[in-house]
Amino acid sequence: MTEHPVRRGIAAGTSVGAAILLITVGTLSVLAGISAVADDGLYVVGTTYIYELDLTAWGWTHIVLGALLACSGGGLLARKTWGRTAAMIIAALSIIANFLSLPYYPWWSILVIGLDVIVIWAVATWTGRPA
Template sequence: MTHQTATESSERGSDTTRQTFAAVGSIAGGVVLLTVGILQFLEGISAVAKDKILVVGPQYTYQFDVTAWGWIHIVLGVLIAVTGISLMAGLAWARITALILVALSIIANFLWLPYNPWWAVLVIALDVFVIWAISTWDPDRF
């Protein structure tokens, strides 16, 4: 018979709560990844079509042609969406791939700031949440 102190019980309960929240966050992260992937894909199509919603400033250090940015977003969007579906399916490779793709998404959206700042900041914030959820979730402890 094991004797459990109140502190150990409290720590275990807190850890279980944290893991439950992280597991739900990881599934939500998969949904967010899928959503962000689809939206980045659509944004890429908008850029390739030279849509009027994009603003191109005269001087920018990391300036590419809008069409090039469009293709970057299309490819990244498809990869992120597929990884989001895989993450929701519980595939082991999807966690590491998601972390890598989300890091690339943060970089791409930071460089995309002058073209569509509100969207870029929103995606960066969602990507940070996904990184937290995926990296703190331990499926063996849930």
């Protein structure tokens, strides 16, 4: 069974975009994590949440995850096998982390979850083989 060339082209283009998104979202996650670690009062929690953690812990979680996202985006741009694997795994971990941090920054979390789903689809669909 052969792959449709248009689908392959869209997935390849989206994979490059996914790599750029990973680097960007990773960088922004690091910056958001730094601001949570530096000043807990910056984030406001509206309601009680069952997965409540200290904001400093969430900050460090986002710093580490953001650094890993950016590194996997670099590996994906370099067309490394570990970059593809890491991109999918770390994007899935990012989905979980952003779900758990919904009460702290809901719109950002929802946006990042959506972008991570696109990243996982693009990386999983793109084979990287020439047409």
